[in-house]
Amino acid sequence: QVQLVQSGAEVKKPGASVKVSCKASGYMFTDYTMHWVRQAPGQRLEWMGWINVGSGNTKYSQNFQGRVTITRDTSASTTFMELDSLTSEDKAVYYCARGRSGWQLDCWGQGTLVIVSS
Amino acid sequence: DIQMTQSPSTLSGSVGDRVTITCRASQSINSWLAWYQQKPGRAPRLLIYVASSLESGVPSRFSGSGSGTEFTLTISSLQPDDFATYYCQQYSIYPWTFGQGTKVEVK
Numbered sequence: 473q474v475q476l477v478q479s480g481a482e483v484k485k486p487g488a489s490v491k492v493s494c495k496a497s498g499y500m501f502t503d504y505t506m507h508w509v510r511q512a513p514g515q516r517l518e519w520m521g522w523i524n525v526g527s528g529n530t531k532y533s534q535n536f537q538g539r540v541t542i543t544r545d546t547s548a549s550t551t552f553m554e555l556d557s558l559t560s561e562d563k564a565v566y567y568c569a570r571g572r573s574g575w576q577l578d579c580w581g582q583g584t585l586v587i588v589s590s
Numbered sequence: 591d592i593q594m595t596q597s598p599s600t601l602s603g604s605v606g607d608r609v610t611i612t613c614r615a616s617q618s619i620n621s622w623l624a625w626y627q628q629k630p631g632r633a634p635r636l637l638i639y640v641a642s643s644l645e646s647g648v649p650s651r652f653s654g655s656g657s658g659t660e661f662t663l664t665i666s667s668l669q670p671d672d673f674a675t676y677y678c679q680q681y682s683i684y685p686w687t688f689g690q691g692t693k694v695e696v697k
Contacts, residue, residue, distance in 0.1 A: 517634065518616075519676055519686040533685035535591070568634055575625050575681045576639035583633055 476581035494568030505571035596689035613678035622682035
């Protein structure tokens with residue numbers, strides 16, 4: 473079955489970077505896009521960007537001011553989301569989500585908690 | 591950014607109730623709208639896409655309607671498993687945005 477398994481929780485200091493991974497299984501990895509969405513405590517979901525896994529093309533939300541980078545390793549069926557210059561406002565659960573050809577997000581990872589604390 | 595506003599923010603219901611959640615977009619998104627269900631500590635689950643298409647495996651008591659700027663999610667007969675938070679999401683214009691959520695709780 474389709475499964476997205478994310479890396480474990482991270483604790484980072486302000487100003488640092490975090491890199492979260494998302495390993496896919498159960499489908500043709502390069503046939504879909506992969507999106508990243510985050511959710512701060514008690515807040516709505518926030519879309520961060522996507523990568524076309526086949527081509528490597530990316531699209532990011534301008535709300536992250538160039539701090540987010542999404543990459544993939546097709547040999548490992550894994551995508552990565554790196555967020556730079558962390559502040560306390562980046563404390564959130566980060567999700568990867570598969571995008572179908574119609575762009576709906578049909579399968580989500582279990583989430584990765586990122587805590588930013590000095 | 592397109593603002594997505596859901597109403598109500600909280601909805602109290604009983605098993606068997608028909609419940610409706612509304613989602614309004616700050617500008618037209620045609621039918622590029624999805625609905626998700628999220629339970630505490632869990633990832634969102636896709637229920638509806640392109641405003642009214644039921645995702646595979648989702649019970650038929652869930653339905654979606656609307657286009658342009660106003661959309662609804664209806665649960666025809668609320669079941670114990672349906673108590674959760676529901677989010678709408680537009681994927682018409684970048685950046686994609688979500689509503690603030692509607693918590694469906696036990697009356």
